Amino acid sequence: MNGNIAGRDFGTGPLARASALVYTLLVTEGLLLLTSAPGLVPLLLLGGDASNLPLYAACLLPAGPAASAALFALWRRSGDLADLHPAAAFWRGYRLNAAGVLRIYVPWLAVMTMVAVTLAHGHVGGIPGWWRALLVVIAVVATLWLVNALVIASLFAFRTVDTARLAAYFLARTPLVTVGNAGVLLAAALVTAYGTEALTALLGPVFGLLLLHTSRAMIDHVKEEFTA
Numbered sequence: 001m002n003g004n005i006a007g008r009d010f011g012t013g014p015l016a017r018a019s020a021l022v023y024t025l026l027v028t029e030g031l032l033l034l035t036s037a038p039g040l041v042p043l044l045l046l047g048g049d050a051s052n053l054p055l056y057a058a059c060l061l062p063a064g065p066a067a068s069a070a071l072f073a074l075w076r077r078s079g080d081l082a083d084l085h086p087a088a089a090f091w092r093g094y095r096l097n098a099a100g101v102l103r104i105y106v107p108w109l110a111v112m113t114m115v116a117v118t119l120a121h122g123h124v125g126g127i128p129g130w131w132r133a134l135l136v137v138i139a140v141v142a143t144l145w146l147v148n149a150l151v152i153a154s155l156f157a158f159r160t161v162d163t164a165r166l167a168a169y170f171l172a173r174t175p176l177v178t179v180g181n182a183g184v185l186l187a188a189a190l191v192t193a194y195g196t197e198a199l200t201a202l203l204g205p206v207f208g209l210l211l212l213h214t215s216r217a218m219i220d221h222v223k224e225e226f227t228a
Contacts, residue, residue: 020084024077027086028070028205035066035094040201050120057113064105064150069094070208071154093154101153103160108146115139140182144171147181151215156222166226170218180214 033040039059046052046059072093073086115135122132149167152158158166171178188207192200200207212219 021077023084024074024086025205025209028073028090028208029202031073031087031090032066032070032204033201035069036063036201038062040197044196044198050117053113053116053120057109060109061102061106064101064109065094065098067204067208068097068101068150068154070205071151071212072097074205074208075155075212096157097154100160100163101150104146104149104153104163108142111142112139141171143185144178144181147185147211148177148215148218151211151219152222155219156227158226166222170221174218174221177215177218181211184210184214 039062043056043059046055069090070093073089076089077084077086115138118127119132119135145167148170149163152166153160153163156163184207187210188200188203191203
C-alpha cells in the first residue's frame with residue numbers, strides 16, 4: 001500500500017512541479033533560440049542605423065512561428081516530472097501553427113516596418129508631431145492585437161480571418177487581458193532597451209508564460225464561446 005502511495009506521489013510534489021517548470025522553460029528556451037537563430041544571429045550583428053529597419057524585419061520573420069511553438073509547448077506543459085515532453089510539444093506546435101501564424105505575423109511586421117521607417121525619417125519629410133503620435137498609437141494597438149492573435153492561433157485551429165477578428169474583438173472584450181499583455185510587452189521592451197536583444201530572447205519562455213497567464217480570461221472565453 002505504501003508503495004502504491006509513493007508511486008502516485010512521485011513527481012507531483014511542489015519541488016517536482018518547480019523542477020518540471022524549470023525543465024520545460026529550459027527546453028523551450030533552447031528550441032526557441034534554435035528556430036529563431038536564422039534571423040536572430042544576423043539581427044545581433046546589424047548596426048543601429050535606421051536604414052537597416054527592413055533588414056531587422058526580415059531577421060524577425062523566424063521569430064513568429066518560434067514564439068507560437070513556444071506558447072503551444074508552455075500551455076501543454078505538465079507539472080509531473082514523470083510526464084514531461086516539452087520538446088515534442090514544441091515541434092508539434094511548430095508544425096501545426098507555423099503557416100497560420102505567418103499569415104498573421106508577416107502583415108503585422110510589414111506595417112510595423114513602415115511605421116518605424118516613417119518615424120525614423122519623419123524629421124526629413126516634415127511629418128507633424130500629431131501624425132507621429134498617431135502612428136505610435138497605431139503601432140501599440142496593432143502589437144496588442146498581434147499578441148491576442150498569436151495566442152489564439154497557437155492554441156486553437158481557426159481560419160486566419162477568424163483569428164484576426166477574434167484578436168480584435170477581445171482587445172475590448174477583455175480589457176484586463178489587454179492591460180496585462182501591455183505590461184508584459186513593456187517589460188520586454190525595457191529589458192531590450194536596458195539590456196540586449198539577446199537577453200530578451202533568453203527570457204522568451206518566461207515572457208511567454210506571463211502572456212499565457214495574462215491571457216487566461218481570453219483563452220477561456222474563446223474555448224467556451226467559439227469552440228464546440
